[in-house]
Amino acid sequence: MQSPAPFARIGTRGSPLALAQAKLVRSLLSAAHGVGEDDIHIEVFSTGGDRSQDANVSLSTIGGKGVFTKEIDEALLSGRVDIGVHSSKDVATGLPAEMALAAFLEREDVRDAFLSLKAAGIDRLPEGAKFGTSSIRRAAQALRLRPDLNIVPFRGNVHTRLQKLADGVADATLLAMAGLNRLGETHRATSILDVDNFMPAPAQGAIGLAVRSGDRRFLDLVAPLDHAPTHARIAAERAMLAVLDGSCRTPVGAWTQEQAGTLTLKGEILSLDGQTTFRAEASGGDPQALGEKVGKDLLDQAGPDWLEQWMA
Numbered sequence: 001m002q003s004p005a006p007f008a009r010i011g012t013r014g015s016p017l018a019l020a021q022a023k024l025v026r027s028l029l030s031a032a033h034g035v036g037e038d039d040i041h042i043e044v045f046s047t048g049g050d051r052s053q054d055a056n057v058s059l060s061t062i063g064g065k066g067v068f069t070k071e072i073d074e075a076l077l078s079g080r081v082d083i084g085v086h087s088s089k090d091v092a093t094g095l096p097a098e099m100a101l102a103a104f105l106e107r108e109d110v111r112d113a114f115l116s117l118k119a120a121g122i123d124r125l126p127e128g129a130k131f132g133t134s135s136i137r138r139a140a141q142a143l144r145l146r147p148d149l150n151i152v153p154f155r156g157n158v159h160t161r162l163q164k165l166a167d168g169v170a171d172a173t174l175l176a177m178a179g180l181n182r183l184g185e186t187h188r189a190t191s192i193l194d195v196d197n198f199m200p201a202p203a204q205g206a207i208g209l210a211v212r213s214g215d216r217r218f219l220d221l222v223a224p225l226d227h228a229p230t231h232a233r234i235a236a237e238r239a240m241l242a243v244l245d246g247s248c249r250t251p252v253g254a255w256t257q258e259q260a261g262t263l264t265l266k267g268e269i270l271s272l273d274g275q276t277t278f279r280a281e282a283s284g285g286d287p288q289a290l291g292e293k294v295g296k297d298l299l300d301q302a303g304p305d306w307l308e309q310w311m312a
């Protein structure tokens with residue numbers, strides 16, 4: 001006998017952070033629609049990003065786009081799951097027309113944390129200290145302040161990285177406060193970094209829900225979970241990133257504030273060594289137009305060949 005179809009099927013990665021996020025979405029869906037949590041299934045997928053993690057391969061080597069989402073996207077489009085739950089910053093710009101990031105939960109702390117068992121802040125690290133990060137944005141921002149730092153590759157889920165820190169693989173690292181908070185590991189942050197020196201990744205700290213664009217039932221189902229101010233901020237930051245080509249080889253930071261429906265978006269692009277920075281800022285009410293404006297301003301400042309010049 002075939003069991004009845006569940007109310008909804010959620011697709012997620014299997015890391016503790018991804019599972020915590022999927023369970024949060026399940027409980028919110030359950031409350032919003034008055035259905036039991038056991039009627040909302042969580043399906044776990046291993047993505048290319050997860051599989052390459054053990055080998056400590058850098059993400060830029062794998063080649064980026066959707067490396068943490070591809071298998072879930074495919075399951076969504078083929079109808080194996082109905083809702084993909086993602087860290088929005090891991091979702092590529094330029095999604096296929098058949099799928100959409102339809103809702104965003106209220107954004108967590110957008111900032112990065114500094115973590116070290118040896119120094120109270122980045123300025124206190126000894127000359128040439130090992131700075132663990134596989135994020136080209138974090139590496140460039142750290143090198144901008146401390147060109148002497150020795151950047152070492154640092155991948156794996158949050159707990160793996162905390163263990164590597166304890167093992168002395170690096171003297172310090174940066175992690176998103178959002179991830180630490182969602183895992184109940186807030187206390188692991190040595191200090192929280194200011195957004196001017198450490199502008200977060202576009203869309204950092206926001207859980208995004210992907211659904212099939214034409215599937216009215218699930219569009220309606222996730223709608224009550226959408227937090228409009230977060231949605232607007234993420235839309236602006238993703239529009240900016242799309243203009244910059246969304247290359248994961250490009251250090252990009254973004255930070256949006258919202259006040260009474262007006263967004264202010266700050267963006268920056270950096271050279272890999274952190275020694276060149278371009279910044280732009282604008283305000284407006286239309287997230288898409290605002291993001292495109294700031295993105296184009298950054299491209300104009302840097303010149304059309306900036307990618308090639310800096311990445312050569």
Ligand SMILES: NCc1[nH]cc(CCC(=O)O)c1CC(=O)O
Binds near residue numbers: 089090174175178205
């Ligand atoms: N690529 C890993 C990743 N994707 C999203 C988060 C943090 C959670 C978030 O931004 O919502 C992290 C870990 C980190 O950067 O520390």
